[in-house]
Amino acid sequence: MRLPYFKNKTYLSGIDWIISAIDYYLIRTSGTGNHSTLIINLEKKISIKDLDVRLQAIYQNIPVLSGNIKRDKINLAPYWYCKKKRQNTYQIFEHKCENKEEFETLKFNILNEKFKFCYQHLKFNIINGPEMYYLLMTFDHKILDAHGAEMFLQLLNKSSEEKIIAKIREIKQTNAAKLINWQKKFDAGRDIQRHLIQMSKNECETIGSCTIKGTLKNKCGQAQESLTTVYTEQETKVIKRISEKRAGFMMETAFFLAVCTKSINSVLSENKPLCHYSIPMPIDMRGNSKGLKKMLRNHLSFMFLKIEFPQKATIEEISTKYKHAILNEVSNEYPEKLQKATRLARICPLGILYRFMSLSMKGKVCSFAFSNLGESNSVKDILGSEIKCISHMPRVPTPPGIGFFFNTFSKKLQFTVIWNKAIIEKNQVNAIVNKINECFKEEE
């Protein structure tokens, strides 16, 4: 069978470059880059050999997976480069654990472990214990975004190399951001800049003294910890009902944002009469494309949501503020404009770009990281083992140093909080999670 064709050099999009800037910053401040881990809880044990065979087939046919960003001296636009010689740059590890505590320790180490070399973008950890079977897939955001990672799992399920290649044929390489339409890009950049300046007028709340200067001084040992809550199908139904009652029909994102804001505020900024919260929310820009077509690299944009938070605001009031902020972003087409504007940012070296990103927000980039991925329904089992649940565990830059991430699998809501150990205590995070859970319960 003829192999699918992949170019060994493709230009990055503006958003890819922004993601690379976050990676650059994360490596310098915490030692580990902008990667994320999918925690997949399985029904039964999977075979490491089987996983390896399938990964080899995938890697031999998608050389892009072993590439990396590069930039020539003359041509300023960065590109993704993959070597002609195909390499299997992934790693698989197998661990045994006796109990939940051991699993948590392993998970903590995996979350904070960096990739071995710059051409490695995927790592797998199989963890087996009494009555618990997990596959942890750590992926680099430079090559896959959260939805892309779920699509990658579909490839793993193909039982033979022929079937894998047939599936790989669906994948298209991300189109290069063309070096044309400068006026449109400048206009989009101007609109985004004005929007960010408007947003930065009131300084947003961040955790403690979490500023860029403080972070850079404290370069090492900024490990990140995570806490995942999986709600049952019944609990998820109740949460949906509460969300509908308090924020409106199908307004879960605004409701989750409101709940997280209120909870974090009650623990961290209780004494201020008026606070401002700023959240950059990633959104998937794949639109109507189906299948694996847009699996590789980032198909994201961001909504910049900023709200005023009077101390006694109710969940209903905060949800309404977020709904207005989302409506404002969509009606002004800011996510689309950001995609266009960031193409110009590609001439900026990574270090300067991150400085730019934080300078426009006066060093306080945002109050917390947030995403609501919705239903993860692209894959139900892996290598013949049924998936009980999937949760996403991305790393969070500091600032903000804390992030809340929601997704649903098999009608069960999963909620993960990630925080930087250097800036917030576990008991404070527990208090925030308890407050969130209180909001997810029906009033008696």
Added chain:
Amino acid sequence: MEITQIKIELKEYIEALLSPEIEITDNSTLEDMNVDSLALVKLFVFIEKKFGVMLGEIGIRKENIATFGKISELIFDNKKD
């Protein structure tokens, strides 16, 4: 604008935005049409720009936007000619 014209334009927009796997009929629910919360906001913005109907001001209830037919009727009842 007649309700049939509203339905045609609304259907075209939903198909372009979400590519639902089913044929959209009056009884198609938001779930059938792959409408999630973000797509719903986009749909509201489209309705506001195309038909001048500010759904936020009217006050949306689940029963008003539960199906494609209901959304079309809501636009028809509130559109500015």
